[in-house]
Amino acid sequence: MVADGxxxxxxxxxxxxxxxxxxxxGSGVPLVHIHGFGIxxxxxxxxxxxxxxxxxxVVPDLPGYGRSERRDHVLDIRALAGALLAILDALNIDQAVLIGNSMGCPIGLEVAHEAPERVRxxxxxxxxxGIQNQPLPRGLGQLALDVMRESPRMVPVALPDYLRFGPINGLRLFHQLTLFPSLERLLHSPVPTLAVLGGRDPLMPSPSRVDEVVRLASEHLAVALVERAAHAVNFSHPEELAKVVEAWLDGALLAGGAQLPAGVRVIYS
Structure with a gap:
């Protein structure tokens, strides 16, 4: 079905x-977007x-999510990374820019570590x-606070997905997510990486912790902040996020020549 381009x-x-x-x-290396858990x-x-x-x-619904066919069990992050590679194969995409949100980030990191030649x-x-969402009760509290900070316009988009996925599946997968070694994978990313954080996102580490991570990271990492965004930046602040991604892909973000929207700033490049 074709509609609106x-x-x-x-x-x-x-x-x-x-x-x-x-x-x-559009043209060039495809941008493949990876969604979060339960949605x-x-x-x-x-x-x-x-x-x-x-x-x-390309915006897929990973296996078991959205309109994709359900599986007999919920796939963990490593299995979802394998499924994403299979989706790229099915679309004849040899190499892509991966853009993940929330759980989509660990999935993207797993793909980059498993098959770095596939990730531009x-x-x-x-x-x-990872550790900023541990223990599980703390992570669930952060998640509940984020729900209150997201745009009300997201409710009709997200609620049907969460209901279909189910609370038990969601709880199990979120627990797996809190145990994923996100920091280790990020610090050793084999490909150039841009992290975009929301200034009102309760699931993110403190600014001092972000500074510490940046100091530990090598030159492969750039970090930008969308000050008024919570967790779902892709939905709530699409223009700001797109401008950051575009500037980074063009090399302007690292060179300091990017014209970024108000409320967006580069923390490290």
């Missing part, structure tokens, strides 16, 4: 159908639509998981 299609991954949206315009790729579309003016964009660059928007 996007095509909706299905590919087969391990014998199951996977739903995705693909932009018809489909629908909330990533605002940013993908902005970026589709220049690049080919990696964008981590609100990278969840």
């Amino acid at each position: 996007w095509v909706t299609e299905y590919v087969r991954v391990e014998g199951k159908s996977v739903h995705l949206k693909r932009s018809l315009g 489909s790729g629908a909330y990533l579309m605002p940013t993908a639509r902005v970026l589709a003016g220049r690049w080919l964009n 660059r990696l964008v981590l928007v609100s990278p969840a998981g």
Whole structure:
């Protein structure tokens, strides 16, 4: 189905159908957007639509999410990374820029470590998981606070997905997410990486901890902040996020020549 410059299609991954949206315009290395836990790729579309003016964009629903066929069990992060590679294979995409949000960031990091030749660059928007979300009760409290900070416009987009995924599956997967070694994977990312944080995101570490991580990281990492955003930056602040990603892909962010929107600043480049 084709509508508004996007095509909706299905590919087969391990014998199951996977739903995705693909932009018809743009060129160059495709931008592949990776959604968070318990939710489909629908909330990533605002940013993908902005970026589709220049690049080919692909927004899949990972196996078991959204309109993709359900599995017998919930896939963990490593299995989801393998599924994403299979989706790239099915679309004949040899190399992509991966843009993850929340759980999509650990998935993107796992793909980059497993198959670095398949990842041109990696964008981590609100990278969840690891020590900043431990123990589980703390992580759940952060998640509840974020729900209160997100745009009300996200409710009709996200709620049907969460209900379909189920609270038990969501709890189990979120627990896995808190145990994922996000920091270690980030510090040793084998590809150039951009982290974009929301200034009002309760799932992110403190500013002092961010500074510490930046000092530990090598030159492969750039960090930007969208000051008024919470966790779902891709949905709430698509123009700001797209401008940061665009500047970084063009090399202007690292060179300090980027014209960024108000409320967006580079922490480290």
